[in-house]
Amino acid sequence: MKYLFILWIIVSCAHQSGSKNTSSRLSILQLVTNESSVEFNILLPRGHNYQFSVITPEGKKHLALQSQVSEFENSEWVIQNIAFTGLKYSPEVFKLHVEGALKTEEVRDFRLFSQSKESFKFAVGSCADEKHIDQGVYQQIEARKPEWIFLIGDNHYPERLPISSPEYLWKSLITARQDFSLYHMQELIPTHATWDDNDYGMNNGDKSFTHREASQHLFKVFFHPQLLEENIHKGPGIASRLMLRGMHFSFLDNRSFRDAPSSEGEHFGQEQENWFFEDLQKEALPTWIISGDQFFGGYHEFESYEGLHPQRFDQFIGRLKNIQTPFVFISGDRHLSEIMQFPRAVLGQLSFEFTTSPMHAKTYPGSVEAKPNPWRVVGVDGTNSMMFFETHLEEQSWRIKPQAVGPKGEILFERQLSLTTERLKDFEADKPKQRRYRRARWRRR
Ligand SMILES: [Fe+2]
Known part of the structure; x- marks a missing residue:
């Protein structure tokens, strides 16, 4: 028995x-x-x-x-x-x-979070659809115990878009909070978030959305701190930056300031981009640039900065080229996961874009092969997943180990990357201005 x-x-x-x-x-x-x-x-x-x-x-x-x-x-x-x-x-x-x-x-x-360690483990996920609920990815979080979780868009899916009133968003947010085991773990993990069009309440939404302000308010209520200001720097719309273990995590707002698709239209808007670049220039800390939809994606018809607003994208890339600070991109939304690698000719330094999606939503088997991405190093489709990162700053390099992990704990792909920097050996969180970053190299397992 x-x-x-x-x-x-x-x-x-x-x-x-x-x-x-x-x-x-x-x-x-x-x-x-x-x-x-x-x-x-x-x-x-x-x-x-x-x-x-x-x-x-x-x-x-x-x-x-x-x-x-x-x-x-x-x-x-x-x-x-x-x-x-x-x-x-x-x-x-x-x-x-x-x-x-x-x-x-x-x-x-x-647990509390200490800034003093040099290595850092975090998990990133996007696209959590109530209709395709799968607690598997959340079980991987519980098993792997990252120190932070970043939800980077489509953190819930209202039943119908565009929402007819902010009440729809409120109800959808409550449902996600009740139904996703992410919010019921015995051991809590610090979490921060940005959004994409489902959270915003309008499919492929832009700044013309009627409920823009209400939507911003509700997103902040559910995902952002209301009382403490430590380690966080708030920007325009729902943008924010976290400073964790000597690195910056810039969570951009890809909806509130967006124009309808047009060659000269805005994606993040000038005010937000100025806010973002000011930080990047002032404090040369290795930076993770995070947005709901992809930065590089000109080759496909879905949403991306490059594809929807190509002129502004070129200017954005041009500004990044003048930055000494090392940076990489994180994005979601595509319902596939991939790593893109950009040679020095593109951004003035070696960099990568990590796209992770979905945590649980409709998947499209074969989409990686169907749309060959010129920058793609590795990609996976047809499965739910989250991306787990281990990163550390050592003497002369910024090491990043991304792993795409499926709902049963299967490793879908992993890489060990190293962005070599000249003066990281002087690294201390309170001496950011002494550092410069130049050389970069890329190692593949
Ligand atoms: Fe999505």
Whole structure:
């Protein structure tokens, strides 16, 4: 009898990957986190009071210092942000306690984030469609324990686009928060996000969208910190930059300032590009340039900066050419995953674009071969996936190991890349201006 019982549990777990979240745990997202502070947002039923506290690894109790509730008319749910500051750093697990009227107590694990290590593990995903739900990729997150998660667009799919009112977006966001096991993990992981057209609420949406401001507001409520400003620099629209382990992660807003497709139209808009380049020039930290849709994609008919707004794209590339700071691109949206490599002639230095998609959505087997990409080094289609990165800054190189991982943990492709830099040996997070970056090389396994 005992054996039968064990078998039943294994089978029942294996079946969960294709269905909605079945955990009774609250939907919680860990937001910006550093050595001494952390913010969370929690989906809670409206009209109930909760108390939040953190227990440190030494057993000390801290109460939430700040709290903010975001509501939507007639909705029975609220998003409550809570922030804890003044925590003493430890690499050990902290506990978040939530106590309320409907539930006696819930305890979740989390860690603070130290800036001092030189290596960094993070996961990137895009395209999470409720209709194709697959918890497999989220199980890979739990197994691999990245230090951060970046959701880079189409983080949920409203049933119909364009949305007829902001209420549609609110409901779709709540549904994703309830159904994706990403938000119910026992061990929380700091997460940051940017968007694409589904999050925005308009297919192939641009700045003309009626609900632009409401959409920006709701996206920030669900994915961005509301209380803490540490490590984050907010830009135009929903753009933001994180500084993590001596690297910049620039999350661009590819919808709010976009013109309809035209050769001279804007993709990110001048204000946002100026904001982005100012950072890139002022603080020469290795930078991950992140957007929902692809940067390089002129060869296909789907959305990309190069394909939709070619003149502005050329100017954007021209500005990047004058930058000494090493940078790479991350994008999603394509419902396939690939790595592109750009020789020095294109950007003035070796660089790459990593495209990852979908976490769970419709896939198109054969699309990699059907559309040969001149810059592609490797690509995979017909499967859900996320991209896991291990990166570190060493004496004279910026090393990046991307792995595309499928929902069963299969490695779809992996590479070890190295961008060689001249003065990284002087690397220290607080001395960014002393560094210059020139040579680059590319190593393939
Ligand atoms: Fe998508």
